[in-house]
Amino acid sequence: MNTPIKYEIVKRLLAAKDKPISGQQLADELQISRTAVWKYMKQLEEEGYEFEATRKKGYLLQKSPDTLDPSKIKALLETKRFGREIIYEESLTSTQTIAHQLAQEGALDGTLVICEEQTEGRGRLMREWKSQKGKGIWMSIIMRPDVAPYQAPQFTLVAAVALTYAIFDVTGVSPAIKWPNDLLINGMKCTGILTEMQADPDRVNAIIMGIGINVNHQQEDFGEEIASIATSLRISLGKEIDRAALVAKILYYMEAFSKQYVAEGFEKIKTLWEKNSCTIGNRIKATTLRETFIGKAVGITKDGVLQLLLDDGTIKEIISADIELEK
Amino acid sequence: MLKIQEIREIIKLVDASSIEEFVYEADEVKVKLKKNSGIVISNHTPEAPKPIETVQAAPAVEAPVAKAAPAVEKQEAKTVETASTESLHKIVSPMVGTFYQAPSPDAKPFVQVGDKIGEESIVCIVEAMKLFNEIEAEVKGEIVEILVTDGELVEYGQPLFLVKEN
Numbered sequence: 001m002n003t004p005i006k007y008e009i010v011k012r013l014l015a016a017k018d019k020p021i022s023g024q025q026l027a028d029e030l031q032i033s034r035t036a037v038w039k040y041m042k043q044l045e046e047e048g049y050e051f052e053a054t055r056k057k058g059y060l061l062q063k064s065p066d067t068l069d070p071s072k073i074k075a076l077l078e079t080k081r082f083g084r085e086i087i088y089e090e091s092l093t094s095t096q097t098i099a100h101q102l103a104q105e106g107a108l109d110g111t112l113v114i115c116e117e118q119t120e121g122r123g124r125l126m127r128e129w130k131s132q133k134g135k136g137i138w139m140s141i142i143m144r145p146d147v148a149p150y151q152a153p154q155f156t157l158v159a160a161v162a163l164t165y166a167i168f169d170v171t172g173v174s175p176a177i178k179w180p181n182d183l184l185i186n187g188m189k190c191t192g193i194l195t196e197m198q199a200d201p202d203r204v205n206a207i208i209m210g211i212g213i214n215v216n217h218q219q220e221d222f223g224e225e226i227a228s229i230a231t232s233l234r235i236s237l238g239k240e241i242d243r244a245a246l247v248a249k250i251l252y253y254m255e256a257f258s259k260q261y262v263a264e265g266f267e268k269i270k271t272l273w274e275k276n277s278c279t280i281g282n283r284i285k286a287t288t289l290r291e292t293f294i295g296k297a298v299g300i301t302k303d304g305v306l307q308l309l310l311d312d313g314t315i316k317e318i319i320s321a322d323i324e325l326e327k
Numbered sequence: 328m329l330k331i332q333e334i335r336e337i338i339k340l341v342d343a344s345s346i347e348e349f350v351y352e353a354d355e356v357k358v359k360l361k362k363n364s365g366i367v368i369s370n371h372t373p374e375a376p377k378p379i380e381t382v383q384a385a386p387a388v389e390a391p392v393a394k395a396a397p398a399v400e401k402q403e404a405k406t407v408e409t410a411s412t413e414s415l416h417k418i419v420s421p422m423v424g425t426f427y428q429a430p431s432p433d434a435k436p437f438v439q440v441g442d443k444i445g446e447e448s449i450v451c452i453v454e455a456m457k458l459f460n461e462i463e464a465e466v467k468g469e470i471v472e473i474l475v476t477d478g479e480l481v482e483y484g485q486p487l488f489l490v491k492e493n
Contacts, residue, residue, distance in 0.1 A: 124457060126431035149421035150483055153455040180456040195458040201421050201465065207458075289425065289432065289478030304456055319480065320425040320454045 005030055006040040007075030010049065013061035014076065014245055022058035064242035066134075066216060068114060076248035081110035082141065083251040091133075093120040096194065096210040099140035103198055103206035109144040110255065114247065121212060123192055124322070129212050135221055135232075137213040137243055141254060144206055145262050149199045154266050155207055155258065156181045156195045157304045161272045162253035163191055163211070170246045173236050176278030179297065179306045179323050183213075184278060187325065188231035190214050211250070215241050266302060274300065279323065284308070286321035293318065294326070416466050417486040424455035426487065428477045436477075438488075442470045450488055453481060468492040 008030055012021055027034045041051060041059070048065030070086040077083050085108050092098055092115040099113045118131035118138045131138045143155070160181035167183070168174050175183035175190060183191035194210040214222075217232035233241050261269050274280060279297045286293045286308060293316050295308040306318040350359045420426070428436040428451055438450050444464045453460045472489040475481055 125427075126434070149460060150423065152460070153422065153424070153458040156457045193457070197458060197460045199421060199460060201419070289427070319423060319456065 004071055004075065005032065005036075006044050007072050009037070009040055010044065010061070010064065010072070011075050013051075013059060014064070014242075016061075018060070020052075020054060020058040020060045022056075025058065063240075064245065066240055066243055068116065068137075068244055068247065070114075072244045073112075073114075073247050076245055078248070078252045079110070079255045081108070082255040083110060083112045083248065084108075085111040087111070087113045089115045091115060091117045091119060092138075094118050094122055094210075095138055095140040096122065096196065096208060099142050099208045099210070100196070100198070103142045103208060107142050107206075109142070110251075111142040112139060112247075112251065113142075114139040123194055123212075129192060129194075130223065130226065130230075131212060132217065132221060135217045136215045137211065137247055137250075139247065140208055140210045141251070142206055142208055143254075143258060145204060145258060147204050147262060148202055149197065149204055152197055152199070152204050152207055154261060154269070154304050155209070156193060157266075157273050157300075158257045158261050158269050159193050159195070159209055159211070159254065161269055161276065162257045163193070163213075163250060164276045165253045165257075166246060166249035167191075167213075167233065169249050171233050171237050171241055173233055174276075177273060177276050178325065179277065179279040179300070179318075180304065182323075185231050185233075185236045187278075188229055190231050190233060190236075209254075213246070215243050215246065266304065270300065270302065270304065273304070278325070279306070283326040285324045285326055286316075286318045287324070288318075288321045293321075415471055416468065416490040416492050418450060418462065418464060418466075418488040418490060420453050420481045420483060420485045420487055421462070422453060422455055422460065423483050424453040424460070424481060426475045426477065426479045426481045427452040427454060428473070438470050438473075440470050440473060444468060444470060444490065462487070464488075464490065466490055466492050 009026055012026065012029070023034050023037050026037045030037070045051070047067075048063075049061065050063040052060040052062050054060070068088060070088045073083060073086060087098065087102065092113075095113040095115055095118065097120075099107075099111070102111060102113065115138055117133035118129070121129035121131035121138060123129045145155070157180055160177045160183065163183055164175055164177060173185060175185050178184050181193045182189055191211070191213045193212075196208045196210070198205040198208070214230060214232035216234045219227070219235060221232075222230050257269060280299055282297055283295070284297050286306070293308055293310060295310040295316065297306060298309045298315070299307045301307060301317065306321075306323075308316045308318055310316050348359070430437070430452065438444060438448065444450065445467050446463065446465055448464045449461045450464050450470075451462050453462060468490040470488055471491050474486050474488065481487065
């Protein structure tokens with residue numbers, strides 16, 4: 001699909017950030033007339049974009065309307081495969097459920113399923129995940145890496161690193177990773193990731209990575225039961241965020257870091273994960289289906305398994321658990 | 328090491344023959360097939376490497392030639408059938424992780440002993456680091472035994488279920 005030229009303009013202005021781009025430069029790069037550039041700018045303004053136009057210097061993007069229009073996401077993409085196929089709906093039960101079906105029907109590597117609202121969003125062990133209309137990013141990426149099932153769990157840490165980078169790039173906010181892959185701002189959750197896999201005994205068919213981000217929620221958007229534990233990027237940044245731009249960046253880093261993990265192994269991802277983690281060095285409580293362990297998180301293994309130093313001096317390796325940071 | 332397919336082939340060949348017992352030893356592997364008692368696979372290192380025992384024609388019933396004793400042959404065919412149903416399929420874990428028998432703690436288990444399953448039936452979930460792997464049966468048959476309990480940590484390759492194949 002060809003990208004509409006108007007979104008090519010948006011892409012360039014977004015990339016230029018605080019540096020104005022002249023109408024002549026846009027015309028040259030896109031091989032259109034300056035009049036055509038001006039016409040597209042008018043169209044974009046009607047969609048809710050705001051520009052600052054300075055004589056001699058050019059255009060600065062002041063505000064992007066917050067839409068998840070797939071053609072806009074595609075215009076902002078810097079990927080080879082991720083997000084090249086987008087399934088976008090106003091409302092879905094759960095992007096994860098739809099992505100599973102599509103994966104079984106042979107959807108391509110990097111296919112994105114995204115919606116404005118989920119009616120049955122879910123988290124770990126079928127827990128409910130609130131996904132209000134138009135506020136967040138509710139999406140699933142279908143990935144088909146050429147790896148064996150035992151190499152797949154590390155992708156959940158790859159995702160945490162990719163999201164940390166994407167969020168920082170777009171908003172300047174730097175979230176912290178709680179093992180294995182929740183993202184927190186000031187100790188409150190802004191992002192959850194649920195990863196599921198379709199696999200043969202020796203080969204991964206598809207990894208379905210479900211990502212939920214609280215983006216433009218305001219404090220009153222969170223219901224009573226999660227108000228004390230949830231936050232959004234907007235609350236932290238103090239202004240509205242262009243979700244499409246964030247989606248495009250997430251896809252970029254997901255593709256790049258996944259590729260790096262498959263090609264070079266987990267070592268580098270591990271380092272980046274540790275650098276952005278709020279888990280290591282802290283006292284935590286790990287609750288599994290059967291037991292609870294309390295201790296100091298001392299590190300992760302070369303495979304990403306959490307190492308907990310218990311009070312009796314022994315190291316407990318945690319492979320699956322709910323983690324709470326002790327105050 | 329012998330592949331599952333090769334072992335299956337051997338079972339078929341032994342089944343079709345009149346051999347009572349078949350032993351194969353090479354490297355670190357020992358495969359012993361015995362009619363009536365199913366299949367035994369062990370990974371022990373043999374005390375001293377032995378040459379591969381060749382398949383010997385060892386008729387179960389001595390003396391009578393096939394032509395002369397058709398009744399005996401029929402009986403043998405029956406024995407073969409029982410032997411093959413007794414060799415159970417193991418569904419193993421493809422990764423290290425936590426075994427869940429149900430999609431959530433309150434839900435009912437994916438499968439229970441006695442359940443009939445198809446190749447694509449989901450039998451359990453194995454989770455590691457918040458990656459959930461729904462394990463498919465890969466075989467058609469009936470769940471005979473569940474070898475692990477809910478919430479148990481399982482190793483790579485650890486048997487989870489025993490299935491009587493159809």
